[in-house]
Structure formats: structure tokens, C-alpha cells
Amino acid sequence: MTMDFPSPGRTTGTGTLAFLAATDAEALIARCPGVARLLPEMADALERQTATAPGLLFDLAPLTDDERLLLSEILGEGEVAATVALPDGVVAEIVESVFAGLWRVRFLGADNAILADYAEVSAVPQAVRRAxxxxxxxxxxxxxxxxxxxxxxxxxxxxxxxxxxxxxxxxxxxxxxxxxxxxxxxxxxxxxxxxxxxxxxxxxxxxxxxxxxxxxxxxxxxxxxxxxxxxxxxxxxxxxxxxxQAAVEDFRDSAVRLREIGEAYFR
Known part of the structure; x- marks a missing residue:
């Protein structure tokens, strides 16, 4: 079958750390208490998630533009990407972060407007299974x-x-x-x-x-x-x-790495 496939990014964990260590990132971090709150919650979810459990969702809509920008830089883009066609012209765009088992999911309407934007801790996002x-x-x-x-x-x-x-x-x-x-x-x-x-x-x-x-x-x-x-x-x-799919060992490794970032840059 010949199809147009989504392209996963090549951002690495090293790239995430380089961004956080940059001088101009410090001011951005100070303006983003929502990200400081989310990181340990995501790490907790990664620590308890299993391969077959439903996804644990984190709504990103309440975040400010700066907070969404910072979170996107931290999460990066990993090795898996997906597009999911849903009823009524809705499309889900999915990218795994550099933390395996932690995904960024956006739902776009027929007019390309963002209907939902969240992070999900799961083996594979629920949108994939539902579709x-x-x-x-x-x-x-x-x-x-x-x-x-x-x-x-x-x-x-x-x-x-x-x-x-x-x-x-x-x-x-x-x-x-x-x-x-x-x-x-x-x-x-x-x-x-x-x-x-x-x-x-x-x-x-x-x-x-x-x-x-x-x-x-x-x-x-x-x-x-x-x-x-x-x-x-x-x-x-x-x-x-x-x-x-992400495996249990992916969740645990990602939890450790995400918690280290939170403790190093958001305390």
C-alpha cells in the first residue's frame, strides 16, 4: 500500500537539555508554573502506567502560550508519529515525545482548528485504538x-x-x-x-x-x-x-529522566 505517512521528529533528550540550559530559557521557565506542576504529575503517571491500562491524560488547554512552548521544547519529538482519521472530518495528530510512552495528541477539525490538545501516558494513545x-x-x-x-x-x-x-x-x-x-x-x-x-x-x-x-x-x-x-x-x-507501542520499561525509564529534568530546572 502506498500512503503518505507522518514523519516523526528527530529531537533528542540532549537537545532538550541544551535548550533548558540556555540563558534565555531561564526567564521562560520562571514564567511557566503550569509546566513546573505538570512535570512531576507526568513522571508519577509514567511510574505507575502499565502496558494494557487506559491512557492517563493531561489537558494542555489551560496552559499559556509560553507554557505550551516550553512544554513542547521539553517533550521534543521522538521516534513514532501517527495520524488518525475520525468521524466528521476530525483528524488526530500524534507524536511520541523523547520520553517513550509520553505522547502529544492534538485533534483538528475539518477547518484545521485545534479541538483538543493534551499529553497522554500510554502504550499507544487511545485515539489509535478507538479509530x-x-x-x-x-x-x-x-x-x-x-x-x-x-x-x-x-x-x-x-x-x-x-x-x-x-x-x-x-x-x-x-x-x-x-x-x-x-x-x-x-x-x-x-x-x-x-x-x-x-x-x-x-x-x-x-x-x-x-x-x-x-x-x-x-x-x-x-x-x-x-x-x-x-x-x-x-x-x-x-x-x-x-x-x-511503548513497553513497561519505557515508562519507567522515561519517569526517571523526566523527574530529573523537573528537579534540575523547576525547583
């Missing part, structure tokens, strides 16, 4: 055309696995790269699986592009090299693919 749940409940195989080779068997496997998947179970991976697939096979897969409302790109595992299909619990996951040539083309059946 993915709006897909079709099952894959209808229907009549299959002539001239295809492996697509019918792949579709049958996907339909069976997706229909029996239970949340918390391991994802099942079908590697299209390792199968002899005709162009007609790939065309049939794209046609029958369709395109869903979630697009994710992650650079934590090389370059990985994840597209929700139109079928519930079915994802297209592709890995690319530095020249943007595809290395591995897979279908995952199950939860949001692991390449886009």
Missing part, C-alpha cells in the same frame, strides 16, 4: 478471481486469525516477503483488506510504516532500509503492532 475499533468486524472473502496464486490462502488465514483474536494474545504475523506472490495476489490483498483510519511511522525499528486496514485487528506493517527500499512486508493480525 482502529471502527473498522469492519470481519473479512468477507466473497468470490475470488482467477489468475491468483497465494492470495486466497492468505486471505483465509487472515480471516480466521482476525475472527478469533482476543485482546492480550500475541499478534500473528503473515510475511508476504517470504511467499511467492504474483502482482495479482498483492492487488487482491489490497482490494479485499482496504485502507483503515490509522497511519503510523516508527523509526525505533529502522523505518517501519504501519497502516490499519479496513478490517478489525488487521494491520499492514512494512520495514524499509535507509534507501527507502522495502525489506519486509507483513500483515499483522491482533493488537496495534509492537513497533508502535
Amino acid at each position: 482502529a475499533a471502527m473498522t469492519l468486524p470481519r473479512l468477507d472473502l466473497g468470490a475470488l478471481p482467477q489468475g491468483v496464486m497465494n492470495a486466497p490462502a492468505v486471505l483465509a488465514e487472515i480471516a480466521d486469525r482476525a475472527g478469533h483474536y482476543k485482546f492480550g494474545a500475541a499478534n500473528h504475523v503473515v510475511s508476504l516477503t517470504l511467499m511467492p506472490m504474483l502482482p495479482e495476489d498483492l492487488d487482491l490483498l489490497v482490494d479485499r483488506l482496504g485502507t483503515g483510519p490509522v497511519k503510523i511511522v516508527s523509526r525505533g525499528y529502522g523505518s517501519c510504516r504501519i497502516q490499519a486496514t479496513a478490517i478489525h485487528n488487521v494491520w499492514s506493517v512494512q520495514f524499509f532500509n535507509a534507501m527507502d527500499a522495502i525489506l519486509l512486508d507483513t500483515i499483522e493480525i491482533g493488537d496495534v503492532p509492537a513497533a508502535a
Whole structure:
């Protein structure tokens, strides 16, 4: 599937510290008591969050412009970004911060106006799961055309696995790269699986592009090299693919680093 994917930023934790240490940042920090309050609350959330628990949200709307600017500089942009299409033309723009498991989420209306702006501590933001749940409940195989080779068997496997998947179970991976697939096979897969409302790109595992299909619990996951040539083309059946999720150890590490920043610059 050829899609336009969001681009994660390349801001690093070192860049965050360099900004906070700058002379002109000191005055900005002094004007931002809201950020001083939020940082330990976010660190607490990261310390207690689990991989399967609902997201813990921090509304950024009450912050001043200076406070939002400062918080954006502290959070930076990490290795995962996503766009989520929701009903009525609403789009969620999602960027993981440099603190894995801490995300910045903005909802934009059809006129591009900001409807909501918050930070979320979660394995993957709730907006991703909600949108993915709006897909079709099952894959209808229907009549299959002539001239295809492996697509019918792949579709049958996907339909069976997706229909029996239970949340918390391991994802099942079908590697299209390792199968002899005709162009007609790939065309049939794209046609029958369709395109869903979630697009994710992650650079934590090389370059990985994840597209929700139109079928519930079915994802297209592709890995690319530095020249943007595809290395591995897979279908995952199950939860949001692991390449886009934060793990428990990510939460704990991020909690330590965020708390160190709060204690060093906001006390």
C-alpha cells in the first residue's frame, strides 16, 4: 500500500537539555508554573502506567502560550508519529515525545482548528485504538478471481486469525516477503483488506510504516532500509503492532529522566 505517512521528529533528550540550559530559557521557565506542576504529575503517571491500562491524560488547554512552548521544547519529538482519521472530518495528530510512552495528541477539525490538545501516558494513545475499533468486524472473502496464486490462502488465514483474536494474545504475523506472490495476489490483498483510519511511522525499528486496514485487528506493517527500499512486508493480525507501542520499561525509564529534568530546572 502506498500512503503518505507522518514523519516523526528527530529531537533528542540532549537537545532538550541544551535548550533548558540556555540563558534565555531561564526567564521562560520562571514564567511557566503550569509546566513546573505538570512535570512531576507526568513522571508519577509514567511510574505507575502499565502496558494494557487506559491512557492517563493531561489537558494542555489551560496552559499559556509560553507554557505550551516550553512544554513542547521539553517533550521534543521522538521516534513514532501517527495520524488518525475520525468521524466528521476530525483528524488526530500524534507524536511520541523523547520520553517513550509520553505522547502529544492534538485533534483538528475539518477547518484545521485545534479541538483538543493534551499529553497522554500510554502504550499507544487511545485515539489509535478507538479509530482502529471502527473498522469492519470481519473479512468477507466473497468470490475470488482467477489468475491468483497465494492470495486466497492468505486471505483465509487472515480471516480466521482476525475472527478469533482476543485482546492480550500475541499478534500473528503473515510475511508476504517470504511467499511467492504474483502482482495479482498483492492487488487482491489490497482490494479485499482496504485502507483503515490509522497511519503510523516508527523509526525505533529502522523505518517501519504501519497502516490499519479496513478490517478489525488487521494491520499492514512494512520495514524499509535507509534507501527507502522495502525489506519486509507483513500483515499483522491482533493488537496495534509492537513497533508502535511503548513497553513497561519505557515508562519507567522515561519517569526517571523526566523527574530529573523537573528537579534540575523547576525547583
